[in-house]
Amino acid sequence: MCPVVPGGGYPRPVTTTAVRPLRADAARNRALIVDAARRLFAERGLDVTLHDVAEAAGVGVGTVYRRFPDKDALLAGLVTAKYETLVELAERAAARPSGREALREYLLGAMELRASDRSLSTAVMRAAPQTEQALALRARLSEVVGGVVERAHAEHALREGFTADDVPAVTSMIGSIADRTRGESPDAWRRYGLLIADAVCPPAGELPPLVGEPLPPPTSGTCAAPRP
Incomplete structure (x- = not known):
């Protein structure tokens, strides 16, 4: 079950250090950034940039970089x-x-x-x-x-x-x-x-029927898509 990185081996741990508690406004910005990042990564994958996250969170990109110096940290x-x-x-x-x-x-x-x-x-x-x-x-x-x-x-x-x-x-x-x-x-x-x-x-017993409809064959140059 353990995932491996391309070329073998496992991802290197990211070490963390203790930090002082955040001010109320900084904590609020951090929550906005994390929520926006979670939503964007879920919707679009890992190609999202910190600029994208800042725009979605409604904060300046400098605010994002102060909390997360790079995308890996986020x-x-x-x-x-x-x-x-x-x-x-x-x-x-x-x-x-x-x-x-x-x-x-x-x-x-x-x-x-x-x-x-x-x-x-x-x-x-x-x-x-x-x-x-x-x-x-x-x-x-x-x-x-x-x-x-x-x-x-x-x-x-x-x-x-x-x-x-x-x-x-x-x-x-x-x-x-x-x-x-x-x-x-x-x-x-x-x-x-x-x-x-x-x-x-x-499952135990009789197999239930499949749900939904099969996807149609893809047209030339496109991925399979559901029927209209």
Whole structure:
């Protein structure tokens, strides 16, 4: 489950130092900046600039740079928050009575998170800067998801050969569909998310029908898009 950076190895931790409490206006600006960055990264991915963040937050770009000297510093805090959300999802799923239910809940939940957040895969699963806290959360996520996968295998509910390391890949695949269809059909990804979940860990009993409609073939030079 642990992500690697291109070329091997893991992202280097970003060290943090204690700082004095912020004044009320500085704290308010920081909250505006973080909220704007979270929204922009989720909508547009990691190509967002600090100038974009400043404009969305309604503050001067100098204010952003005083709080975050570069985009990596801003991303470090957001990555931690994303891990916290994933760990919370995994631990809630792990409390389900069976490994089958636990894995399906986590798979479909992680797909939904990725479908709504364009930056999730690139920030968490690639080379974004990560604090010691984020690295500890990543280790916890790997532990919990690995345990869920083991339970599902022990119940013979999971396709042979599927591992916890496959989870980020399948969520990223569904995210790609969500990114391409978000404007016209924001729920189109659910059909294919369910298809993958059923393929690797089918529900007990009869398979339910797929939701939604299949995407039409792409036209020349374009990506697949939902039917009008």
